[in-house]
Amino acid sequence: MKYLSEYRDAEQARLYFNEIRRVTTKPWTLMEICGGQTHSLVRNGILDLLPKYITMVHGPGCPVCVTSVSVIDEAIYLAQQDNVILCSFGDMLRVPGSGKSLLEIKVKGADVRILYSPLEAVQIARENPGKEVVFFAVGFETTAPANALSVIQAHKLGINNYSILASHVTVPPAMEALLSDKENKIDAFLAAGHVCTIMGTEEYYPIAAKYKVPVVVTGFEPLDLLQGILMTILQLEKGEYKVENQYARSVLREGNKPAKDSIQEVFTITDRTWRGIGLISSSGYEVNDNYKKYNARVKFSLAMPFAEENNDCISGDIMKGLKKPLQCPNFGGRCKPEHPVGAPMVSSEGACAAYYHYSGAVELNPTI
Amino acid sequence: MCLAIPGKILSISDTVDETFKTGKVSFGGITNDVNLCMVPDAVINDYVLVHVGVAISRIDEEEAKITFEYLKQIGETNELENK
Numbered sequence: 001m002k003y004l005s006e007y008r009d010a011e012q013a014r015l016y017f018n019e020i021r022r023v024t025t026k027p028w029t030l031m032e033i034c035g036g037q038t039h040s041l042v043r044n045g046i047l048d049l050l051p052k053y054i055t056m057v058h059g060p061g062c063p064v065c066v067t068s069v070s071v072i073d074e075a076i077y078l079a080q081q082d083n084v085i086l087c088s089f090g091d092m093l094r095v096p097g098s099g100k101s102l103l104e105i106k107v108k109g110a111d112v113r114i115l116y117s118p119l120e121a122v123q124i125a126r127e128n129p130g131k132e133v134v135f136f137a138v139g140f141e142t143t144a145p146a147n148a149l150s151v152i153q154a155h156k157l158g159i160n161n162y163s164i165l166a167s168h169v170t171v172p173p174a175m176e177a178l179l180s181d182k183e184n185k186i187d188a189f190l191a192a193g194h195v196c197t198i199m200g201t202e203e204y205y206p207i208a209a210k211y212k213v214p215v216v217v218t219g220f221e222p223l224d225l226l227q228g229i230l231m232t233i234l235q236l237e238k239g240e241y242k243v244e245n246q247y248a249r250s251v252l253r254e255g256n257k258p259a260k261d262s263i264q265e266v267f268t269i270t271d272r273t274w275r276g277i278g279l280i281s282s283s284g285y286e287v288n289d290n291y292k293k294y295n296a297r298v299k300f301s302l303a304m305p306f307a308e309e310n311n312d313c314i315s316g317d318i319m320k321g322l323k324k325p326l327q328c329p330n331f332g333g334r335c336k337p338e339h340p341v342g343a344p345m346v347s348s349e350g351a352c353a354a355y356y357h358y359s360g361a362v363e364l365n366p367t368i
Numbered sequence: 369m370c371l372a373i374p375g376k377i378l379s380i381s382d383t384v385d386e387t388f389k390t391g392k393v394s395f396g397g398i399t400n401d402v403n404l405c406m407v408p409d410a411v412i413n414d415y416v417l418v419h420v421g422v423a424i425s426r427i428d429e430e431e432a433k434i435t436f437e438y439l440k441q442i443g444e445t446n447e448l449e450n451k
């Protein structure tokens with residue numbers, strides 16, 4: 001149950017809700033990109049407190065949701081090799097591949113370790129010279145610098161038994177893919193604050209101009225989201241389509257230079273298949289040729305067959321903003337967090353899991 | 369997993385190579401080693417946003433405290449304790 005009084009500044013939240021209601025004259029569909037923002041919107045009851053004619057749709061900014069079945073299969077294959085220690089962020093373990101999940105093979109004895117940071121994997125490689133240590137390097141632009149740094153550190157330390165399975169994805173090409181979809185309903189974007197902390201805001205100007213969509217870089221706390229939504233609607237109502245920055249306390253227009261340099265040093269841009277959405281050209285990072293001995297795909301000569309997606313899961317339509325989780329026939333029945341059919345039911349940053357845990361527990365506050 | 373958590377730099381280790389520059393960072397009392405090579409201007413007592421063991425930006429103290437409290441409330445700081 002959520003009441004406005006639980007917000008860190010209830011009075012400020014009330015002002016934003018009132019102002020959003022006052023300025024909105026038409027129905028608008030807004031997409032938040034980041035799964036952390038989705039989580040916050042649902043958990044804090046914002047979706048229920050917004051005027052009915054504002055529709056929030058939930059974008060593809062959740063690494064657990066978009067890492068393709070084929071890449072999960074690659075990770076599972078590697079973890080099953082003798083002598084391999086496969087390290088991963090915890091969220092990835094329960095995502096179903098085409099057969100099993102990493103968790104299932106870990107239970108059966110594969111050496112799969114959950115880490116907080118890729119830099120710990122370099123340490124594990126150093127301590128286990130007789131083993132091959134592979135880090136499952138998923139994530140958006142926010143996570144890419146840390147994963148790149150692990151490779152740079154391994155290289156400088158002369159560690160040869162470390163590699164990464166890179167499956168990085170990047171936000172701007174995905175936004176363009178969604179906007180180019182014939183069925184697209186998205187009027188504006190809340191861009192992800194932490195992605196922009198790394199990359200800055202430059203990449204969004206051409207997108208806003210070409211597709212005539214407002215892009216407001218937004219944080220993930222309730223008041224950030226409310227302010228971001230208000231800024232977006234003010235633009236839409238005036239017919240503007242600018243890039244604005246709500247999250248200026250962390251995001252500079254130029255981003256973080258050393259972080260961008262580390263991405264540049266280790267990675268090259270590649271095409272990437274997004275789970276549920278399909279191939280998006282130039283939408284990911286792969287380890288570049290200079291560092292290819294740290295590329296697990298090269299080191300283990302990976303040539304996995306392409307794995308089909310699960311057609312029962314409508315996650316693609318959800319992440320494109322065409323449907324909402326409650327429209328999936330599996331929601332809450334066949335598909336639950338304990339036995340997920342699709343990836344967005346796995347991590348709390350996935351829209352389906354966020355709805356499962358928090359929606360319906362929302363009560364309107366009569367005072368607003 | 370995509371969030372960054374604010375913490376306060378308590379100490380910075382001496383390194384010849386910037387790549388390995390680390391510091392002790394306190395997250396509401398829990399202290400972890402954090403790589404500081406991407407925030408070259410950060411000094412002791414500064415607040416930084418930390419994502420998967422690497423500091424990615426400096427932020428001011430007031431904001432750091434408010435954000436940390438919010439993350440704690442929603443359980444996002446647990447990953448620090450599971451270390």
Ligand code: SF4
Pocket residue numbers: 312313314315318325328329330331332335336340341342343344345352
């Ligand atoms: S409820 Fe389950 S099956 Fe349906 S879209 Fe969500 S994750 Fe996929």
